[in-house]
Amino acid sequence: MHASDPEMALLNARDVFVRRPECTSLWVVLADAIFSKTAQELEEQELGDKGLGDEGVKEESGEVENYYIFYKPKPTGTQTLVGEVPAAAPVEALRLALERFSGDKPPSAWWVLPARRVLVSSPDDIESMFAPAQDKKFRLSTDFHTLTEMRRVKSEFGGQ
C-alpha cells in the first residue's frame, strides 16, 4: 500500500484487499521495518557478515523485544506467520528463527519485523470492516459476460 501513515494504510487495505468475505483481521507494517532475506542470500553469505546485516532496516531499538517471523515455504507461495522470537535486533531475530522454524525443507524467503511496528485491526472492527462483505456477491472477472456477448453479437451481425 501507498499511504501517509499506518492508519490510512489499514483503512485503504480494507478496500483494496478484503472485499472477499473470509477476512477477519488486517495487519499493517511500514515496509522499511521488514527485514527480509531469501534462501539464496542466506546460502551465499553468512548472516551477520558485511552486506547481510541490517541494511535497509531503520528500526532497531537495541532492547530485547518481540519479533514476528514470516516465511515463504516455496518461491511461489505467500509469506506466512510462523511465530515470534524475542531479540535485540532483526539479525538476531532471524538467526533465532532459522534455528527454530527452518524444519526439514528450508523456506525460500524470510521476513522478520518488530511486533511493536505492526498496526492490527481490532476485533471490534470485524463488524464494520469485514462482516458486510459476507452479504455481497464476490464476482470474478469471468462473471461478467459483456466481452463474450459482444463477440457473439459481432460474429452474428458481421461486426456491425
Next chain:
Amino acid sequence: MNSSLRHALSQHLLALADDELILGHRDSQWCGMAPLLEEDIAFANLALDEIGHALVWYTLLADLAGEDHYIYPDRLVYFRQIADFRNVQLVELPNGDWAFSMLRQYLFDTYETVYLAAAVGSAHQPLAEAAAKIRLEEIYHYRHTSAWVRRLGLGSVESQRRLQAALDKIWPYTGQLFALSPGDEFLVSAGYLPPSTILSSTWKDQVVPFLLDCGLQVPVESGDEDTQTGRFHPPLSRERHTPHLKVLLRELQSVPRLEPQAVW
C-alpha cells in the same frame, strides 16, 4: 398502516435512497482520478457501498408499494424526472477538489451514522433491520472519511486552506439534511423516526468539535443572523434542486433511456 403514514414513509424511504444514489454517483466520478491508486480503489468501493445502500432503501419502497424488487428500483433511478427526486442538494453539488469531496462525505457519513443509530430502534421493523445492516458499513465509511478530513485539516497550509474553503461552501447545505418533509410528523408520532431536532443536535455535537480539532473555523449557524448578512441559503425542501442534478441525471440515465425495453 393508514394511508397518511404509508405515504409519509414512502417519501422518507425515497429521500434516503435518493441521497445515497446521488452521492454514490458523485463518488464514482472520482474513479481513476483520486490522489492515490489505493484511495482510488477505496473511494470507488465506498461509492459502490452507497449505491448498494440506495438499493436497500428502494427495495423497501418497492415492498411498501407492492412493486417488483428488481424492476421498480431501476424504474425509479433511470426513468424518473428531475422534479421527482428527493435528495438533498448537498449530494448533487459537483465534486470540486479532493478536500471538498472528502468533507462532504464526512459530513454525510456522520449524518448517516447518527440517523441509522436512531433508526435501528424504529417501530417499523423493516426500516429498523435495514438501518442495522447499513449502519455497520457506515461506521467504516465514517472512520475513513474522518481520517482524511483530519489529515487535510492538520496537514499543510494548502490542504487546510482548501478544506476551509470546502467547509464554507458546504456548510449552508447541511441544514437540509434535518429539515422536516411533509408527513414527517406522522412518522415521528408513530415511533418510526426520531425527531429531526434530536438528530440535528447529536450531529452538531459530533461534527463541530471535530472540525475545530482539525483546525477549521465552523461557519455561523443558518438562521436570522445569516439573513442579515445576505448569505446564500439553500431551500429546505427536498423538492427543489440545483442545475447540477439535471447534468448528473442526464449522464446517469443516458444508457437505459437509449432503449427502455432492453433486458440487461
